[in-house]
Amino acid sequence: MSSKVGGMATHEEILLKHQQHLQRQRDGIAYRMKKLAAKQAEITKKTNAVKEKIKKKYVDMKRVLDEDLQITLSQLDTEYEATEKLVEDRIEDCYHLTQELDQELSNIGAQVNTQKIEIQQLFVLSETRISKTLKLTDPDMIQMDDFKNEQLLSLTINLLLFIRSQVPVTKKLFQTYAADVVLEAETAHPKLIISPKGDSVTYTDTWQDVPETPTRFDTTLNVISKQGFSDGRQYWEVDVSGKTYWELGLTYPSIPRKGQEEDSWLGRGKESWCVEYFNGDYTAWHGGVQHELPLLAGKQFTRIGVYCSFPGGLVCFLGADTVTPLHCFCAGTFTDTLHQALCPGHDNEGTNWKSLKICDASRSAPVL
Missing domain, CATH: 1.20.5 (Single alpha-helices involved in coiled-coils or other helix-helix interfaces)
Known part of the structure; x- marks a missing residue:
């Protein structure tokens, strides 16, 4: 058969x-x-x-x-x-x-x-x-060469200053990847004020009279950069001094902008990565997964740095003052253009009115 x-x-x-x-x-x-x-x-x-x-x-x-x-x-x-x-x-x-x-x-x-x-x-x-x-x-006839010794000490101090200016070497490397970040006002939540230069964002209790656009966040206090990037390496820094609440990181342009979905918060969806600071505690977020950072509790930084390597699939956060690692995400492969993202946070009972300001990441913060 x-x-x-x-x-x-x-x-x-x-x-x-x-x-x-x-x-x-x-x-x-x-x-x-x-x-x-x-x-x-x-x-x-x-x-x-x-x-x-x-x-x-x-x-x-x-x-x-x-x-x-x-x-x-x-x-x-x-x-x-x-x-x-x-x-x-x-x-x-x-x-x-x-x-x-x-x-x-x-x-x-x-x-x-x-x-x-x-x-x-x-x-x-x-x-x-x-x-x-x-x-x-006569003891006064016996002299040390004080001038020469002062010169020697001065040269030693100059050497120390030079070495300090060159380290940490990781920071020097990041500075070569410094990005020129300008915030896009048309994406900002109506309770955010974007500076004319697009280099700072400030929370206000007043709902701003701004045009409604498809790209504007209407629930979360977010704003993203005008320009995105899809290759190479980029580094940027944000001045967070005097703040008690903030979020910052990177996002795909596909992050939800409207409605009550928590995915529109930075790091809560798969479209974005962020580090959040709230009343002394740091938390890293991506894909809705929370990574608490207890070793950083109580530490305060003047600047927060964000380094992204497209080839390496990395998003790294650090306390830029001392190049202290905060958290590093290994994304593997990025699937879209990335934009810098900021959330200055609400007033937090009157303690959080200061702006988040984008810094010149190619230069170290001045020593106070």
Whole structure:
């Protein structure tokens, strides 16, 4: 009997084909797992190699600084030893003179019958010797090269300032990725005031008379940047000083703008990533998942930095003052253009009226 009826495959043949298809899929997935494991090993190897190279450079820098320190201290020690020897020699000169004077004092009784002129000659000789010794051993005649030492100290201070200006090196690297961020007023919630330059956002209790646009947030106190980016690396900083509540991060343009959905809050949907600060506590958000950051509780920063690497699929937040890591999201692959996003928060019982201001991220914050 034929295995086919009217040219149609039998039930057994269909199951066999399906089984073969699933097996091929399983083999493909197993191969993919193998490739991912190899990729993981490659990433680990590359990361460790870079870390070792950087650690070696820091060891080299420490060695160079240690050698320079030893040269400087050795030079100062040489000068000190020379000066110390001079002082000891002058003390010895004074000691010998006191011994001679003691001897002369003891001989005076035996010189009662000595002629007057001889006594006068001895007196003159003693006075001359004493005067010469006192002049030679004057402490004010022994000087350190204070000017040279001040120059040495000044050069050391300048070296320290230079090193401080170059570290942390991570911050210096981020500064090379500094982005020019301008806020789009047409996206801002009506209770937000955007500065004319688009570099700051301020909460107000007054509902602003602004045109209704499809891009404007009407529930959450958000505003996003005019320009987005879809490649490379970008870094930006926001001045958060004096604030008790704020949220900031990155978002796709597809983030919901209207209605009561919580997804329109930064980090509550899959379209955005953010760090939130509220009354001393920090929380990172993405996809509605809350990441509490208890180790940062109570810490306050003047600036918050956000670094995004499109190739690496990373969104990293840091306290820019001290380059303190806050949280890092690994998105893997971004699927759309990213925009910077800010939420200055409500008034928080009168404690949160200050603006969020975008900073020049290519320059460090001034030391107060």
